[in-house]
Amino acid sequence: MMVCEYKPGLEGIPAAESSVSDVDGQKGILEYRGIRIEELAQKSTFLETAYLLIWGQLPTSEELQAFEHEVRFHRRIKYRIRDMMKCFPESGHPMDALQASAAALGLFYSRRDLHNPAYIRDAVVRLLATIPTMVAAFQLMRKGNDPVRPRDDLDYSANFLYMLNEKEPDPLAARIFDVCLILHAEHTMNASTFSARVTASTLTDPYAVVASAVGTLGGPLHGGANEEVIQMLEEIGSVGNVRPYLEDCLQRKAKIMGFGHRVYKVKDPRATILQDLAQQLFAKFGSDKYYDIAVEMERVVEEKLAHKGIYPNVDFYSGLVYAKLGIPTDLFTPIFAIARVAGWLAHWKEQLAENRIFRPTQVYNGQHEIAYTAIEER
């Protein structure tokens, strides 16, 4: 057997062949199925982008209409899932609630009929349709309210904001939110996608695949960073405090949240689009001191860390956009998950098409031939 060099974090080691998306980290280019992210952000919708990712090509208008219709009419969650979620502790993190609820879908729909295109379509529709409902339901129930029924007359993003805030959103806010979902829908072989593919490779059901990916996305080095960005901006408090705060971080060798990326060595193209969306929101709904702090942070971090290829990543401006939309900070990562379900499902399908169970090796650095010591002699 060929012996490969061990790389912590598997850096640079291909884990799969994939045609779902591609990143050029040196040039700052991200493409979904070959289409630039800037073009999708400008011209597409989240559901159309999800279709593109999962089925490999843009839908015709009939295909898109049928897909949107199916998703729209599968948004309601079973009473038993709602009742199960009611028992979750209000103090629990919404990502944990989402992971448990996504896994619970498998109790109802797990047939594991993985060779049947109708089963695959049903699972895709059900996951895309119900995950936003479950995120909004947990948010309302932890405040002691009843969940709001999805509105069939609203599109995907407008309906989510409606279920969350119990009022119909402004059309610009809904469109900006939809673009945020497009930007977060997929990003090559990141930690949660890898996790999804490993789980998929065992031929378990897609609900378990998504639940394991949600668990992976929750960590602060991955999707959880956008929550920490807002906490950091609050801690900094004023533009004047940016430089001393960052200098202190660098001296302590602390990571600055929302900056740096394993792949991008220039500014993340999604951060550029999100910055523009944040500006549009502030122009319509009033400015915010956190935006000024963020811009100053980007300037100072570039001055100090550009030589290491450290620039803003997707999480840096997304938190600002969500905060301006009135979304609580601990829902930022569940919202990331709402979007990323599209990418995870695309990778699930791709994994099934040419499956081989993941079974890497390890570099054993323990001992051998150790005698067992009786308990009274230890």
Ligand code: ACO
């Ligand atoms: N702040 C300060 N320094 C940084 C940062 C940062 N955010 N990121 C990397 N560096 C420095 C490291 O200290 C290291 O310096 P050194 O070579 O002098 O020791 C160098 O850049 C390389 O850093 P690594 O940690 O080895 O880079 P890695 O590719 O392993 O990590 C990661 C990437 C995890 C994203 C890292 O940049 C980080 O922790 N960033 C903050 C958290 C964050 O924003 N995560 C969201 C990522 S995007 C996403 O998941 C959707």
